[in-house]
Amino acid sequence: MSAHSEHHVVPVKVYLAIFGALMVGTALTVFVAQFNFGVLNVLIALTVACIKATLVILFFMHVAYSSRLTKVVIGAGIFWFAILIFMTITDYRVRQDWHVGLGSLEKPAAEQPAAPQPSGSGH
C-alpha cells in the first residue's frame, strides 16, 4: 500500500468512470424521489448519497492510493462521526420509550401536560 503513496497518477478513464457513477447516482436519487416508500425514503436517499461520497473520497481525493496511515485517519474521522450520530439518535429513540413508560406507571388519569424540563448547562 505505502508503495503507492507517492505521486500515483490516476488515468483519466478512472475519473470519467467515477463521474459517470456519480451522475447515475444523482439520476437514481431523483428517480426514486417520485415514489413514496414510506420510512424507506430517507434510507434510500442516504444510501445512494453515502455510496457517492465514498467514491469521491476514494478516487477524487486519492484515498484509495494513499498510505495505510491516511486510511486510518479518514476511517477514524468517519467512526467518530458515527459515534456522534449513534449516541444522539439513541437518545431520541429511548427518550420516547421513557416518557411512555412513565405514563403507564402512573394512574391512567387525565392527560397532564408534561412539566417543562429545565434545560440547564454544565461546565
Next chain:
Amino acid sequence: MEIAAQPAETQEESVNYLNVNHTVKSWLLTLDHKRIGILYLLSISLFFLIGGIYASLIRLELVTPRGDLLTPEMYNRVFTMHGVIMIFFFLIPSIPATLGNFLLPLMLGAKDVAFPRLNLLSWYIFIIGGAMMMYTLVSGGIDTGWTFYPPYSSIYSNSQVTLAGVSIFITGFSSILTGLNFMVTIHTMRAPGLTWFRMPLFLWGMYSTSLIQILGTPVIAITVLALAFERTLQIGIFDPKLGGDPVLFQHMFWFYSHPAVYIMVIPGMGVISEIIASMTRKAIFGYHFVAFSSLAIAVFGFLVWGHHMFTSSQSMYQGLVFSLITYAVAIPSAIKTFNWVATIYKGSVSYDTPMIYALAFLGLFTIGGMTGLFLAAMGLDIHLHDTYFVVAHFHYVMVGGQIIAYLGGLHFWWPKMTGRMYSEIWGRISAVIIFLGFNLTFFPQFVLGYLGMPRRYHAYVPEFQTLHVLSSAGASILALGFLMPGIYLTASLFFGKKAEANPWQAYGLEWQTASPPPLENFTYDPVVTHEAYDFDSVKEIQEAREKVAVTA
C-alpha cells in the same frame, strides 16, 4: 545520545533563534516553530489578561448580595465573555500552541514541525478569530453563557451571538491545523533511535491532544455555524416550531466541549510528567501506563458528553450509559495520579518552582477530578446542576489543573526558551500565593453550590455573602499571584543570569542543545540511545558531547 558534532559549544553565545534577526518582519513572517511559540505566548497572555479582568468584575459584583455594580444584562455579558475568552482563546491554545510549538520539534530531535508554513498560518487564523472576538466584545458582547444554548441564543438574545459564533468557527481551524501538524511531525520526524516508547510523556500528551483537536474541533465549528444560520436564516435545526430540537444543540456542543476539557488538561498532564521526572531524578513509574492513559482519555472522553445533560430532556437510559462511562473515564486519570505519586516516592526531590507547581497540580487536580464524579452521579447532579458546585469543580480542573501545569511548564522551560534564569525565590513565593489564593477563591464555591447558590446569578440571598466575600478575597490574592510571574519573568529577560544548556540536569533532547537553541535547534544530528528519563546517562551524554566538541 551520541553526537556527530561540530564545535557547537565554542560559539554558544553567537547565534540563536532570538538574536538571529531583530526586525518585526522577521517575527511576523517567521516559520521557526520556536518563534511561533513565542508569538502564541504573547497573544494568549493578552487574552488571559482580558479574561482575568472579566473574572475580577464577576468577583467584585458578587461581594454584595444585591446586584449593585453591574446591571443584570451587563453581568450576563461579563461572565459569558470571561468563559469564551478563557476557554477558546487561552486554555485551549495555551500549552499546545506555546510550549508544544516550542518543544515538540526539540524533543523529537527535529529541525522544525512537519509543516512550518501551516504552523504560521494557524497563528494568523488564531489572531483573526481573536480580533473578531475583540470586536464582538466592544460591539455589544454576548450574553448567552459560553455554552450558547438555544433557544435563548438562537431566538431571544439581543447580543452578538452570530459574530461570536463565526469567530469561534474561525479560531477552531487554528486548533485543527496545530493538531494536524503535531501529529504528522510525531509520526514522521522522530530522531534516529527515538522509538514511540522512548518519547517523553509530554509528547504522548501532545499526540493524544492532537487526536482530540482533529476529531472533535470540526464538530464545534459546524455547531456554532449552524447556530449562526439558525439565528440569521431560521433554518430550523434547533427550533421545535420548525421541526428542530434545542437539545440537539446540547448533544453537538458537548460532543466537542467535553473532550475540549481534555484538550486543556492532557497537555498539562504531560508537563507534570516531565517536571516530576526531572525534579525527583527518577523515571516515571509505569511509563507505558501513563502513555496509554493519555490515549485512553482522548478516546473514551468522546463517549461521556451526555453527563452535561442529565437535567435536559435527554433520555434517562441514555443518561445511565453516559454516567457509567464517565465513571470509567476517571480511571486513566487516576492511573496517572497514582503513578506520579509513586514516582515521587523515595525520589531525590528538589523543591524548585516547577516542582511546587507540580505538587499543587497533584492536589488540586485530584479535588477537581473527584468532584467531577459527584456530578457524574445522576441523582446528585439534579441537586448540584447549574450551581456554584459545578463552577468550583471545573475551575479546580481548569485553573488548579491546566493553568497550574502551564505555569509549571513555563517556569521549567523558561531558561530554554529565553536563555535566562528567573528569580527562584520570587518563583516559589508566587507559586505558593497562587496555590493559597486559588483555594480561597474556589473552595468556598463548593459549599455555596451545595447550599444552592445558582451559577450565573448577579444577586443572591444574604446568607451566602460570607462565602462570596471569602471567594472574592481569594480572587484578589490569586490575581496578585498571576501578576507576579508576569513581572519577574519579564525582568529576567533583562537582569536574569544566563542559563546553561541544562539547568535542571534533566534528561531529554531539548536539554542537549544550547539555551536558547540555535536557529535549527541542534548543531549536530541527535541520535537517541537511551530509554526516556534515564537520568544516570545525563552526565555521560554531556561528557561525550564535550569530548566531541573539544576534539572536533
